[in-house]
Amino acid sequence: MISRSPTISIPWLLAGPGALFFAGLVLLPLALTLILSFHAYDHSTGIQNTFTLSHYIAVVTDDYYLEIFWRTLRIAALTTLLCAVIGVPEAYILSRMKDPWRSVFLLVIIGPLLVSVVVRTFGWSMLLGSQGLVNQALQLFGFPSVRILYTETAIVIALVHVMLPFMVIPVWTALQKLDPMVEAAAWTLGASHFTALRRVVMPQVTLGMLSGSLIVFGLSASAFAVPALLGGRRLKMAATLVYDEYLQELNWPLGATIAIIVLVANLCIMLAYNRMVEARARRTLG
Amino acid sequence: MAFLTLERVSKEFGTFTAVRDVDLTIEKGEFVSLLGPSGCGKTTTLQMIAGLLEPTHGRISLDGRDITREKPNRRGLGVVFQSYALFPHMTVAQNVAFGLEMRRVPQAERTERVREALSLVQLSSFADRYPRQLSGGQRQRVAIARALVIAPPVLLLDEPLSNLDAKLREEMQFELRRIQRKVGTTTIMVTHDQAEALSISDRVVVMENGKMTQVDAPYRLYEQPSNAFISSFVGKTNLLSGTWRGNGAQIGNVVLEASAPDIAPGAPITLSIRPEKILLRDAGSGRLDGRVLSRFFLGSQWLFTVETPVGTMTVSIPNQGNEPPTEGSPVSLDWSPANLRIMAGTATAA
């Protein structure tokens, strides 16, 4: 009889390197951050070796932090919504294109991901600045110039720009799986183009749209470079706040506390959303 | 007056012509089948009528109105798709109700009509299932119900019965025919099953390589096929190539008596005779002597293959309750010369 032990150990051996890698690079720093967030901190002497909940209490009772959390949530939600509103029709048009154009436009859509985040963001700040292209154009037509740079608007514009591919690709994939005759069937039954889209095509791509929103929301809520460069010093989001606590205030435990709170909040929102997605998937796709 | 007409309709996909110069006139209430081998352009023709493909050339009109460029949702035709094209996220009942909803039929009437349509296709107990929970034949019946429920003036059916078992298929054929008679729905049905086309239609349109080659009533199509391809595609037949001799067809060294008014002596011809038109006689007493190669018992009839000087012939005789000739025994074939059909040109094996 063949010994069973080698066959049992093979999966462990195969999964081992990956698991070690994950533990070393994700779980360990996360655990250290969690522990750090409970350390006491003193402005003159630095991190103390005593444990306290005071950072958590300070964060959740301070309007300053709550406002930043609220702004982060608002910007991430708005970005997700705009990505869905723009990305879903974009994916539909893409799926109806003939081949040379489809490849060209697919490249245009994933273009932002191919450009370094710093270059891309500086590009936006040049466009949106007080003497940027947008304001010059407004002045040319006799409109007063507007302040876009260092506002939430600038952050949302730049985030939508880079997040769009994460919405378009899953929706496009869902559309690819659709039998084009199903839409045609709706037309023959008397549905207009728009009704067929709304009643027949859309319900079948919601799953792609929901998973796209999950990615967009998660990435937007934890975005760092875009708010850092386009939000300026005062308009902070969660990730830039953590950065400032660590590197400007040197209050590492407080920074760690904020990071943990953001992580947990993000996790809760995404898990709840995912449950919704799966419930829906089970209902329509089996 | 013609209800639905196609005038020199063609469809090209790039350089490939899928349908070429189709002319067809269909009367109100007629049941027409489109019959032809796979890839001959049946679905393409149907989709042009439905408005899902735009003809490259030609004109389509319905009830005196030019609909060549009209949107499919304005034509109001009922379509059953070859791939069914059910809405996967809707239940069977919702699928069937969709067309009524688009027509703003009141809720109570809608429910009633959906119920009727589902009972017609024997799916009443499946109303709350999703298409993925159905078998192929059940999906096909949902597609039929969805097209029937809107009571369209024209029904376009793309192989609507291909996935049903023999009994259900016969029942559905009967239902389609009954609805068509009762409501007077003009019906165009695509099929590649010649028996179905013959049994159910008022007229059969035979298509080959994108062209219409014969449009006729089933009986005439069977008895007077216009070419060798049709005679072998519609029903079984024996095809023999030979030369026309004025008063008969010369096949090899044998001349078989027949008549063909339009053919010049010396021209190459194809001779066709149906297996059931041939009689088996005792050796020496018929027109052509031969030997039984094999015989198959089919219940209501016997099917023989007989080796003769002009080639192997298939013969079918009704089962009369007595034992017919055994394999290897000499027999003689006889027929009435009127049942020999002579067509110009040589047969392409089909």
Ligand SMILES: Nc1ncnc2c1ncn2[C@@H]1O[C@H](COP(=O)(O)OP(=O)(O)OP(=O)(O)O)[C@@H](O)[C@H]1O
């Ligand atoms: N979109 C298309 N592009 C190019 N060629 C096509 C297209 N649609 C159909 N064809 C071609 O046109 C011809 C006719 O197709 P069609 O679907 O009408 O055949 P069919 O008679 O319905 O066959 P079947 O019985 O197999 O369904 C085929 O040779 C097919 O390959």
Ligand SMILES: [Mg+2]
């Ligand atoms: Mg077809």
